[in-house]
Amino acid sequence: MKNKIIWFTGLSGAGKTTLANLIEKKLKKKLFKVKRIDGDLFRKKNNSKKFNRREIIKNNMLIIKYVENIKHKYDYIIVSVISPLKKTRIFAYKKFGKDYFEIFTKCKLTTLIDRDTKKLYEKAKKNLIKDLIGFNSKIKYEYTSYKKIIVNTDNETIIQSANKIFKKISE
Numbered sequence: 819m820k821n822k823i824i825w826f827t828g829l830s831g832a833g834k835t836t837l838a839n840l841i842e843k844k845l846k847k848k849l850f851k852v853k854r855i856d857g858d859l860f861r862k863k864n865n866s867k868k869f870n871r872r873e874i875i876k877n878n879m880l881i882i883k884y885v886e887n888i889k890h891k892y893d894y895i896i897v898s899v900i901s902p903l904k905k906t907r908i909f910a911y912k913k914f915g916k917d918y919f920e921i922f923t924k925c926k927l928t929t930l931i932d933r934d935t936k937k938l939y940e941k942a943k944k945n946l947i948k949d950l951i952g953f954n955s956k957i958k959y960e961y962t963s964y965k966k967i968i969v970n971t972d973n974e975t976i977i978q979s980a981n982k983i984f985k986k987i988s989e
Contacts, residue, residue, distance in 0.1 A: 821893060827901045827922055829951060830930070837983065838856075840980040841983055841987075845893070845894050851893045855885070855896065856899075871903070877899075919983075927953070967982070
């Protein structure tokens with residue numbers, strides 16, 4: 819079996835990390851060797867605090883480079899990161915080819931604001947955060963046109979979304 823890269827993308831609160839954790843557990847139950855990379859933790863580890871276009875591209879490219887360097891050690895590498903710029907996702911798509919599975923976690927902004935698990939939208943409303951992508955940032959989420967797995971966490975339960983993803987990556 820070749821190494822597979824599962825790249826979760828979408829706005830904050832859409833369910834990327836929750837789904838990534840579920841998929842990781844399912845794969846480990848099947849005795850696959852799995853590595854999880856969380857965008858927030860990766861950013862902190864690299865001491866990146868800015869959310870401008872340049873820093874987002876730099877952070878995402880560092881993740882791609884890291885994945886490239888370690889992919890031979892794992893059956894699956896699961897990345898969960900907003901990655902709003904299609905430039906970096908297209909680069910990952912081209913670099914990893916048919917072993918790259920992009921998962922777009924789609925969710926309405928109103929639902930994200932209602933969920934607000936990290937209280938980021940609340941802070942953004944109070945102008946304590948001035949660069950929350952998809953809400954009050956100059957950076958907009960850019961959609962790609964190539965084939966990807968789309969889960970709609972507005973309409974699907976986490977289990978339904980996880981099963982849909984698991985089925986696609988196991989084909």
